[in-house]
Amino acid sequence: MNKHIIAFASVTQANKAKSVFERYGLKAEVKRTPGTLFRGCGFSVAVEGRSDRLVKIMEDNGISYKSISSAQGK
Amino acid sequence: MIYFDNAATTYPKPESVRRAAAEAIVRYGGNPGRSGHKMSIAASEAVYSVREKAGKFFGAEPENVIFTANCTESLNMAIKGLAEQELREGRPFHVIISSLEHNSVFRPVHELTKRGLSYSIAEVSADDTVTVNNFEALIKPHTKAVICTLGSNVTGQLLPYERIGAMCRRRHICFVGDGAQVCGVVPIDMKRDNINILCMPGHKGLYGISGTGLLITDGQYPIYHILEGGTGSTSLEAEQTPFLPEELESGTVNTVGIVTVGAGIDFISKTGAERIHSRETALCDQLINELDGESRVRIYRRERCNYLPIVLFNVEGIAPEETAAYLNDAGFALRGGLHCSGLAHRSIGTLPDGGVRFSPSVFNTPTQTHMLANAVKKLARSKG
Numbered sequence: 001m002n003k004h005i006i007a008f009a010s011v012t013q014a015n016k017a018k019s020v021f022e023r024y025g026l027k028a029e030v031k032r033t034p035g036t037l038f039r040g041c042g043f044s045v046a047v048e049g050r051s052d053r054l055v056k057i058m059e060d061n062g063i064s065y066k067s068i069s070s071a072q073g074k
Numbered sequence: 075m076i077y078f079d080n081a082a083t084t085y086p087k088p089e090s091v092r093r094a095a096a097e098a099i100v101r102y103g104g105n106p107g108r109s110g111h112k113m114s115i116a117a118s119e120a121v122y123s124v125r126e127k128a129g130k131f132f133g134a135e136p137e138n139v140i141f142t143a144n145c146t147e148s149l150n151m152a153i154k155g156l157a158e159q160e161l162r163e164g165r166p167f168h169v170i171i172s173s174l175e176h177n178s179v180f181r182p183v184h185e186l187t188k189r190g191l192s193y194s195i196a197e198v199s200a201d202d203t204v205t206v207n208n209f210e211a212l213i214k215p216h217t218k219a220v221i222c223t224l225g226s227n228v229t230g231q232l233l234p235y236e237r238i239g240a241m242c243r244r245r246h247i248c249f250v251g252d253g254a255q256v257c258g259v260v261p262i263d264m265k266r267d268n269i270n271i272l273c274m275p276g277h278k279g280l281y282g283i284s285g286t287g288l289l290i291t292d293g294q295y296p297i298y299h300i301l302e303g304g305t306g307s308t309s310l311e312a313e314q315t316p317f318l319p320e321e322l323e324s325g326t327v328n329t330v331g332i333v334t335v336g337a338g339i340d341f342i343s344k345t346g347a348e349r350i351h352s353r354e355t356a357l358c359d360q361l362i363n364e365l366d367g368e369s370r371v372r373i374y375r376r377e378r379c380n381y382l383p384i385v386l387f388n389v390e391g392i393a394p395e396e397t398a399a400y401l402n403d404a405g406f407a408l409r410g411g412l413h414c415s416g417l418a419h420r421s422i423g424t425l426p427d428g429g430v431r432f433s434p435s436v437f438n439t440p441t442q443t444h445m446l447a448n449a450v451k452k453l454a455r456s457k458g
Contacts (some may be wrong), residue, residue: 068092
């Protein structure tokens, strides 16, 4: 299964996403956003799952995110 | 010392809260929302879990839960944050407060008159319908908010906040509730009770430690920040972070305190809010009954009103501070004086000295209350 890094504007949104993903049975971890994705402060969630499903879950739960990218090879 | 000053801050804290504080100092030493190392991430997750818990407890989204240092700070942020843009642009901004307000509402509102805000004071009646009508009668075309206590810290009288909120919703006015004495004691749901912004301490009815407060918003009325600084977000921008909760949480939050608030909410949920309320109310009823018939003891309660577990009384001919000092010497902690609420004491006719406030917690017992009643009787009978 693909692992994705989803970047958020704030640690609160990242934690909210983690909490929601875990409710859907997905293992998620909050991390600092890698510098290659964004400059400045930011937090991400590393989570396994199909990107379309992850996006749908976030949309259904009112979570806004900055980007979603595959973590493969990172 | 038998502690009956829980309206000021609850004591003792539940064992689970004390344990949570000790654990938090060890486990959550990192700065939440700042760094990427495990300790910082763990701290941010702990803080978020309390945001989620408080949001669920009061009917709000977790990101709309803002942690502050106390209820006064929450109220200042709400009042000044609501008015800031309008006053800056020279638009009229009128608010209505109640006759039972604590200075944490009255003073920031009064302070803003220096910048053009105007306010009116609605008299709180023993009749809820009259109270709601008193508020509505004061609405002007430029009234933007009703800001009022949900329950008096002086007499314990509960305001008809759900009805005041419904009236505000109908009139498109923001309703800011000061839940200092109510939150954790009476079930509050912001949606059901029509509250747009709810302010509260974490260290009273929620049983957290001192230095904790919450501001919870439904997001309908923007609250401009009154403090700028590091938020862990949008760090390249000169402008303050534009989204909640970070916009209103500049600087490092009180992680240990926040964790204790979470443990306090768990304690209330586990014990049962109704059970806590009925136990405390029973102690108030007991005190009133035991002092009934004491000709020199006056208790400030009105018929047909709903009350929080608070009893205000005075011993005739003895200043309340003197009564409180006597009780302190006898081993009882109660607060005498004006309780930071000159407005409320003016309203009930207890100026200039105020009264003595009895405010039990779930940890007090009927035996302790009986001992207090005897001490008050002894004082009342000693100086004829």
